[in-house]
Amino acid sequence: MSENISKQKPSGDRRKFILNMARGFGLTVMGGFIWSAYLDEAKASSLLLRPPAALPEDDFLKTCIKCGLCVEACPYDTLVLAKPGDHKPIGTPYFVPRDVPCYMCPDIPCVPVCPTGALDEQSVTDNGKLDINMAQMGLAVVDEESCVAFWGIQCDACYRACPIFGQAITIEYSKNERTGKHAFMKPVVHSDACTGCGLCEQACITEKPAIHILPREVAQGKAGNYYIKGWDKKDEKRLKDAKEIKTVTEISKQSASDKLNGNMLEDLY
């Protein structure tokens, strides 16, 4: 009898150990998937504006340790940390320009204090000197439907508020055909100069701002490599190393004249 017990015990222990390990592993996998699913949703908020010199969003989320030193350094209380309930990646800094825009301090106090490099000092440094005009926090976008300047009413609030005066926003004149004797004075944003500070959005006189800041990757399109500005010497240089890419479709298999004189209609319908 005692022999039986001593024989069974080790295998029972082994079974228990294996089952416990399997349980731990299984629960870890289960929890891991729930956790990952949550993270995937939690980091997918792209409509927010980061402090100046922030890394691209993906790298920023990896690198920001959520310490709030940039928030404490900001003299205007522009920057805030995302709280639970803000629907933003939790604990990361952002700003809402309509509430408090970035006043573009020349010494950029929020950037050098970052301990992790999520705010990259190099990206706003030119010849060893900090230059806030190099920041790319976002891009101002004008909604022509609600901007009263596009209605023919004179307003240049955004143009006046812009800290990069006369470069990031210019006023474009054109004739108002409706009245026949007035001018339109429309604000036009230039993406090469605009930093996305949001002073224009804050200054905008409409109930909901007709000019507002969007993250650059949201606001900007991309023409792609096929288009080259033939009138721009620098852009045309891209042609030098260009390789031919041939796209073959059902219609382009034959030469154009053969195809067009052949039975096109049958192929198409």
Added chain:
Amino acid sequence: MKTLWNNYRYLILRRFTQISLLVLYFGANAWGWKMLQGDLSSSLILGKIPMSDPFAVLQMLSAGAILATNLLIGAVVVTVFYFFIGGRAFCSWVCPINIVTDTANWTREKIGMNKLKGVKQPASRSIRYWIMGLSLVISAIMGVTAFEFISPISMVHRGLVFGMGFGWSAMLIIFLFDLFVLKNGWCGHICPLGGFYSLLSKFSLIRVQHYEENCTLCMKCKQVCPENQVLYMVGKESLPVLSGECTNCARCIEVCDDDALGFSIRNMAKNKKTGE
């Protein structure tokens, strides 16, 4: 009055440290104090000495972030402190969640949850190490610091310093969990940061020492200890508490009426035992 102080002296000191640190952090954001800026994830002492959460830094590394020098220095400062000196003191002397879980535990005792029949502790204390490993794996897969996105510790601490939002719900969840689901549930079973510090503090100097010859086997220490597996030697042998899971909270020392427990320095305690 004297016994009151005697029985709660470390608890009072711990609350004092925890709250003072919170006030210093809060003052840095609200009034521009320079003593302690940032939050528990990363901070600056007197605007000079960096400190960073080494577990957060590990997750960043795993997520594929490029680590800055200041961050590494900060992580080393914190690691060295807990590795050589404090042990898991972060948990009971700094972490604000400790106040929540201690309150839950106190309430548990008061309402008699612990004596309820049929209520078992359904979980193992090593869950925290699995979650710790999982944090690093998920950080690598998802490319974000996995635990930092859900950590109620940083949520609550950040909330107290920078604005709470719905962060109070994290506190409530932990309170209810510890009260009704699992005794010492968060700090003693789940928290991967506690797990990380448990591994780190295996070799630290400050230790609780048991003097078996004074022990009357009242077991008050085991009742009050949030990690009572570390007190296995009570009433059996005069040994220092060497497990890294001990948080150095010193509750056992202050509830002991027989001087059978006290703080000691690791090697000196050893010498006493061998008589050297």
